Amino acid sequence: MQYWLVKSEPDVYSWDIFVAEQRTFWNGVRNYQARNNLKAMKKGDLVLFYHSVTNPAIVGIAIVIQEFYQDPSTEDKNWVVVDIAPHKILSKPVSLKQIKLEAILQDMALIKQSRLSVMPVKAIEFDKIMELADEDVAFLHS
DNA sequence: GCCAACGTTGGC
C-alpha cells in the first residue's frame, strides 16, 4: 500500500466537483515522470488531493479504484489514466505554507520539484500531513 | 501579472 499526491487547479477540477461526481479518471497527464507514477498506483492506494495555484493546499484524500489504462481522451498510447474516488475530506486542509514549515516534509517533490503533478508520498510524510490535518490515521485505514 | 523552473522541440 502506497501513498501518492496529485495536483489539480481548483478552477479546472476541484475537490468539490470530484466529491459530487464520486469517481473520476485522472486524465491530462502529459509528463513521463508523472505518467510513470500513475502506472505504479495500485488499487487501494491513498492519494492526497492537492489544489494548486489558488490557495495551494491538500484538501482531501482519494483512493485508487482502477489501475492504469489508456487515456480515453487521446489516441496517443503514451498516456494513461487511473480511476480514483473520494475517500475522506480533510477536517482541516493542509496549506503549502504549513508543509514548508515542517522539517520532515522538506524532501517532498511538492517542494523540491514543484512542477511534477503526480508524485509518491512516503508513509512518514503522509502521517505528518494527517497530523496537521487533525485526522486519525488509524481510522483512515479501517 | 510576474517570473523562476523546467520539459520539449527543432535547427545545426
Added chain:
DNA sequence: GCCAACGTTGGC
C-alpha cells in the same frame, strides 16, 4: 548530441 527558443506550471 548540443543548446537556444519556446511553452507550461505554479508560487507569490
